[in-house]
Amino acid sequence: MPTLKPVITIDGPSASGKGTVAALVAQQLGLHYLDSGALYRLTALYALREGVSWEDEQNVARLAAQLPASFHDDKAWLGEADVSAAIRAEDIGMGASKVAALPAVRAALLTRQRDFLVPPGLVADGRDMGSVVFPRAELKVFLTASAEVRAERRYKQLIAKGESANLVQIQQDISDRDARDAARAVAPLRQEPDAHLLDTSDLTIEQAVGQVLSWFDKARGTGH
Numbered sequence: 001m002p003t004l005k006p007v008i009t010i011d012g013p014s015a016s017g018k019g020t021v022a023a024l025v026a027q028q029l030g031l032h033y034l035d036s037g038a039l040y041r042l043t044a045l046y047a048l049r050e051g052v053s054w055e056d057e058q059n060v061a062r063l064a065a066q067l068p069a070s071f072h073d074d075k076a077w078l079g080e081a082d083v084s085a086a087i088r089a090e091d092i093g094m095g096a097s098k099v100a101a102l103p104a105v106r107a108a109l110l111t112r113q114r115d116f117l118v119p120p121g122l123v124a125d126g127r128d129m130g131s132v133v134f135p136r137a138e139l140k141v142f143l144t145a146s147a148e149v150r151a152e153r154r155y156k157q158l159i160a161k162g163e164s165a166n167l168v169q170i171q172q173d174i175s176d177r178d179a180r181d182a183a184r185a186v187a188p189l190r191q192e193p194d195a196h197l198l199d200t201s202d203l204t205i206e207q208a209v210g211q212v213l214s215w216f217d218k219a220r221g222t223g224h
């Protein structure tokens with residue numbers, strides 16, 4: 001019998017298309033969506049605003065535990081402030097990657113992420129959705145693309161938002177972030193043995209979404 005609260009996890013490196021694909025899959029299936037990276041980004045921004053260093057594990061974890069964050073009206077909020085644009089800045093992405101390497105910070109955000117799983121189910125994207133946060137997910141996807149394609153995608157995304165962007169700098173940031181996210185001791189970025197590999201380098205968004213939906217159909221059909 002299919003569960004009443006199915007979970008699809010989509011993990012992978014920066015700018016591979018996780019958020020785009022996860023949000024569309026959630027929309028098509030009528031499921032909730034968790035952008036777990038946004039919680040790490042909100043934590044990094046909150047620390048910056050509170051004058052706490054991204055390396056100060058105890059104090060960043062304290063802030064993460066009491067993070068006054070919410071998601072509504074298609075926006076991310078820190079208290080009463082709309083910080084949707086602020087958390088997408090590249091330096092906050094780097095800060096998120098730094099605070100995410102601290103075990104106490106990850107522990108402080110764990111329950112908060114699991115609380116997103118309510119009927120009719122959830123699509124969650126991040127780095128450790130399938131390995132740590134929702135290890136019993138019906139479908140686990142490891143979504144990736146070549147480093148070159150990812151840097152180009154992030155570059156185009158920033159230009160489309162009217163921000164200045166430097167492709168060489170973005171390539172460097174992506175490679176630094178890949179290295180940090182994969183090398184950390186807790187919940188490193190890696191493909192789980194039970195995750196389906198989806199390389200989107202040569203796929204359109206529609207093709208990537210279609211592949212996830214088809215795997216999900218199969219997983220439900222066989223009761224996995």
Ligand SMILES: Nc1ncnc2c1ncn2[C@@H]1O[C@H](COP(=O)(O)OP(=O)(O)O)[C@@H](O)[C@H]1O
Pocket residue numbers: 012013014015016017018019020021153154157200201203204205206208
């Ligand atoms: N095949 C594809 N699958 C997913 N995203 C794609 C694809 N092709 C281009 N993109 C674009 O890549 C950019 C980065 O996607 P995003 O969802 O922000 O990645 P992530 O959440 O992994 O950082 C977006 O602008 C998205 O529209």
Ligand SMILES: Nc1ccn([C@H]2C[C@H](O)[C@@H](COP(=O)(O)OP(=O)(O)O)O2)c(=O)n1
Pocket residue numbers: 013014015016036037038040041093096097100101125126127128129177181
């Ligand atoms: N589940 C997660 C989600 C994000 N992180 C960390 C690692 C990432 O570098 C930062 C930012 O994540 P986010 O998914 O927003 O970043 P990208 O959009 O992929 O560039 O947070 C994590 O450690 N675990």
